[in-house]
Each structure stands twice: as C-alpha cells, then as structure tokens.
Amino acid sequence: MPEGLAYTLEFTEERREATAGDTPVRVSTSLRGRHLVSPEMLPDADIVVVGTRADRIGRLPSARSFVMPIRVHFVLDVDQGYRSVLANASKGAKRDFRQQYRKHAWEFGAERDPSWFDFFYDRIYRATMIQRYGDHARTESRDSAYECLFRSGALFHLSMDGERVGGHLCHWDPGSGVLTSRLLGVLDGAEEYYEAGVLKVMYFLLMEWAAENGVRRLDFQGTEAFLSKGTYQMKRRFGTRVILPPNHFGRKRLWLQVRRDTPAVRDFLVANPLLRVTDEGTLHAVYFHDGERPPREDYRAMGPGVEAVHHISLDEFLAGCRHDGRAYVA
Template sequence: MLIPRPVAARPVFAWRTSSRPALVRTRVAWDDARLRRATSVRSTIGGSLTLGYAGLPEGASHVVPFMEERAAQGAAVHRTTRTVPWADALEPSGVDLMAVGAPAERIGPLASAHDLVLPFRIELVVPVVPDVAAMRARVSRKERQRVARQRRDLDWALESATDAADFDWFYEHVHLPTMRRRHGPAARSLEREIAFRCVFRRGFLFFLTEGRERIAGMLCLFDPQTRTLTLRLAGVTDGAQAHYGTGAFAGLYVLILEWAATHGVRAVNLSGCEPFLSKGIFQFKRKLHPRVVRPADHFGAKRLLLRVVRDTPAVRDFLVANPVVAETPDGALEAVYFHDDRRPARRDIRWEGTGLSAARTTHLDSFLHGASKEGSPSVSVC
C-alpha cells in the first residue's frame, strides 16, 4: 500500500471529533465567532413548501438534505445557499418552516414557547456487558431470529482485519461504493488519509463473511480510556443491493456487539444522525436498543431551533410525518409527535427502547398558535 503523506490528519480529526473538554470549548467558541456571517439556505419543494435554514454550515450539509428528502417525496427541490450576516439569516423571505443551527447559548434567547429546541445531532450508544447471550438479547426478537437464520444458512462469520491492504480494499470496494449508491452526489465520508491514520490505526476493521466472501464491512474507532467502540465507516461490498436484502448490515451489527462482549468493550457507539425519529438509520439502529444521547464532541453543545413561520397544509404534513427528539425544560430528551383533527399522530414511527425520557403528543392547533396562516404575511423569525 502507498501510505498517504501525513498532512496533519490527527489535528484535523481531533478538531472535528474530540470530546476533550478544553478542545470542545475552543471549537464551540470558534463556531460562535464565525456566525458573524451565517449560512442561509432556502429550499422550495414542489411549489407547496419552502424550508429555511440559518446558522452553522454543518446544518446545510446534514439537516437541510434530510428535511428536503422527507418533504419532497419525489417532488422537485430548488435550493439556494448564501453566506450573510447573522441577523439577515434569521429573517428569510417567504419561508414556511425554519431551522436555526447554532451553539446552545445563541439558540436559547431565540426560542419561544411555540418553538422546538432539538439537539443538533444525537448519538445512539449501546451499553456492553461481558455476556454474549445478554448482548444478543438486546436486539429486537424479529431481527435476532433473522440474523440467527442467516448465520446458519449462509455461513456468516465475523472477520477482524489488520493489514493496510485490508483497509484499502474496504475503503475502495465496500465503503465508497455504498456511499455513492445510497447518497449519490450528496455522499459525505471521512477522507481516506484521516480514516487510515486516525481510525484504522487506532481501532478495528471488521468484515462480515459469507463462506469465504466478504459481503459487508465496518471501520471502528476504539477509545482505550472509556473502552468505547465507535462505528465510523461502513458499507456492503460493491454497494450491492442484494446484500441489504439478506440483512447483512444487521448481521454485522449483531456480530460486533457479540465481539464487544468478549473483548472488554464497555459501550458501542452506533454513531449519530439528525434528531428526527423518521430518520431511517434511527429506526434501523433502534432495533439494537441503544441509548439516545447528545454527542460528547462539539455537536453536543449545539442546538437546532425548529419554528413554523406559516401554518400551511404542507407544514402540517411535514411535522406529523417527522416526529422529533426534543429537549425538555430540564434538559432531558423526549420524543414529540404532532397531530391534528385530520392527521393522526404517527406513533407507528417508534421511539421505545431508546432511553428517551418520555413521548408526548401535541395538537398542531395549539403548537401553531401565533404562526401566520397560509396566505397571510410571514412573521419574523426573531
């Protein structure tokens, strides 16, 4: 393998992901300072809904694409992105539903009783006990039975790989093809050099094998101080849809949890996602009964304000279809479901088994009191 030239991979990775309090404080202060000029996004979806976002640029690459995807349902999306002064970003024109992403200290003064304050991101963490049967029992019964059947019928096994050539093969033939297939031009990933130096060299690379063939892989970072294994990069071989059909991803998660139980791991961090219960990866990982927590890195000190500017049928449809993970006044995390007289709460989008403090259902007529009605002038966001 031709090892990439060292170009400060570790400082860059630490700046992005470190949970050391001093570095987290420095990163959050830097983020707050750069909000003198904020990222401002306006997305028009199918002529029926306009989404707005203001704040840190990470929201434009994480939160906005998710909201667009959930709102569009195949409709055309037209997005414009600008960098403008913070005050201007908070007063978009013609927006129906607004999200603001910033450090918690900036979000607090903006929030009203009719806003939702969400974590900027959430992480899903599985506590580990040194008992393989107990870890297997954490998995939902249906998924557990499916994985057991596939292990028997397809000869599934877990391989731990350590050679640089194994990393090369995983990155080129498993991870990148999967990202391209699932996300297309919007695919995001950890740069190759950083993945090699900061994760592979400090963690574990696992493959799910079917007989002699590698069909899925997971690159994990290990923190020896907390004994936490964090899943960083993943994929199925060649991004092949057939491997999803056999449940290879679920099988890999289950086998890694079993491995963790016998190798002194105290927690498996399944990584993070946006704070919406409707996020597909949230519902998939929920089957492993993780605890939903705020990230320990700089994202844990940031919040997402969600505000309805105009009360329209499309806004109501979006809120009902996408229950959220929100903060309570005392700082706990809870599931929030919306409904109205025509739209029942989507309690089929489950929250149970995730360690959230509770779930509440809110009538939209009450929540949207104060938002302008469709056809009325928009109200200011601040």
C-alpha cells in the same frame, strides 16, 4: 453551522420532497449572530430551522418552536456480556438476525492487513456510499480513514459463504473502552447483500466481538433527531440508548419554529415526529396530529434515553400562525 447543510438541510429537503412531491430549490444568503436576537430578520419561510450553540439557544423565542439536538448517538453498554446485550435487542431484530444467520456460512473478525484496508475503502465503504447516496455521498478521505481510524482503530471483515462481502471500520479509545462505528458497507454497495442481511448480521457479530474483547461501550454513531429517519429506527432495534453526541455536536442545538399554517406544513410535521431537548437536557419525543392526520406512531420512540412522549395537536400548536398559499421549508 456548516454541518447543518450536510445533515439537517439535506434531510429536511428529502422529507419535504417525499411529503409535498416537489423538488426543493436552495437560495443562499449570509446571516450574522444578531439575527438570533431579532429572529424576524431571518428569511421569511413556513418553517425556520436555526443551528447554534446550546448556550445561545435561549435567545430565540419559544412560541411555536422546539429546541432539538442537531444529532443524537446510539450507544450500547457491552461490558455485562453478550447475553445481556441480546436481552435488550428487540424481538424482531433478534428474529431477523437468527433467520439470516442460518441461511449462510458467516465469518467475522478483525483485520490488520493494509491491503484489506484498501479493498475495504474502495470496494466496500466508498462503493456503498456512492451507490446509496450518489451525488449526496459524504465520504471520509482515504488518508484520514487510514491514519485516524485504521492505524489505531479496528477494521472488521464479514464473509458470507467464503466471500468477504462486508466491512466495518471503527475508532477505538482504550482509555474509555469505547469502540465507535465510523465507516461500513457491503461489497460494491450491491443490493443483494442488503437483502441477504449483511449489515444486520455484521452489527450483531460486532456486538458479540465487543462483549468478548474488553470493550465497555459500543457507540453506533448518530443521525438527525427525527424519528422518520431510517437510521434512527434501525439503530434503536439493537437495544441502544439514545444520547446527546459525546463530541462537539453535543454542544449544538437546532431551533425549529413554524411560521405559517398550511396543509404542506401540517403534512411535514406529522410525517416527521422529532426529539426535543428539555431545559434539563433530557430527550422527549414529539408527535404531531390533527383531525385529518393521525400521529405517526409507527415511527417508534420509546426506549432507553427517551424520557417521555408528547402528542401535540396542530390546531393548538399552530394557533396564531399566518395562513397563505406558499409552502416551503428553509
């Protein structure tokens, strides 16, 4: 699946670089469906990750492997009012919001002026993506953002002390009452606005606006199903429920299998606890550990949508693995 290159591969390369300290190198080849029937034909690697449809995942072996979502979404039911929404947010998130909210004069609202869309696209959204991700930035095209989101959706502005410093473009489905977060950012992608809490304030004010304007559910979109992903940890603090994506990603899965037992593999697994999908379609969190590496429980998992937490000993999980000096993830 081409989406795997843009999501899963980039994330695992980034995390591998963080844990192993070296720069990943990509080597491309072509695979066919028959490789799922004979996984020994897949590339020889320490960890193999295969993306495929959910109805095909049963063809792959279960030994030293997990079935994961390719992505998860974070949703918030707001039809019971803003007080109910606030009650479910974490104490830390509410404390941060209140502290930041008192420091400045904030103004939040919807905007229909096409000239504001142009400003948002160039100076806020695109500037933020480039500033944050550089060459890895994935941006929605201007035409698509205008025609598919702005014209039928909702574009919000956030002002701090009289200056518009943030924006948020959402998809709106009046039939289901779902408002979906799509594009957002801060003015020029500047770090000073992150430090001022612009994004956190904007999320809370969007939650309040949605609860007061006929929205049934907020969908904060998603991220990779690894608890070490910063987006995962940030969005769960709003009291959201973790779900399989309500789009085509919900019908896709990742199969992750460990082929070799090396120190680098153990470092990677412990540093990146994950979500697995059970046969019943529920989500469980998985933390790895061994005698030298405690589980990374600072990456929180429990909350609405995560039905169980498992702590797995690497000594038991990797029993029977090959051992050699190579250490790479493909």
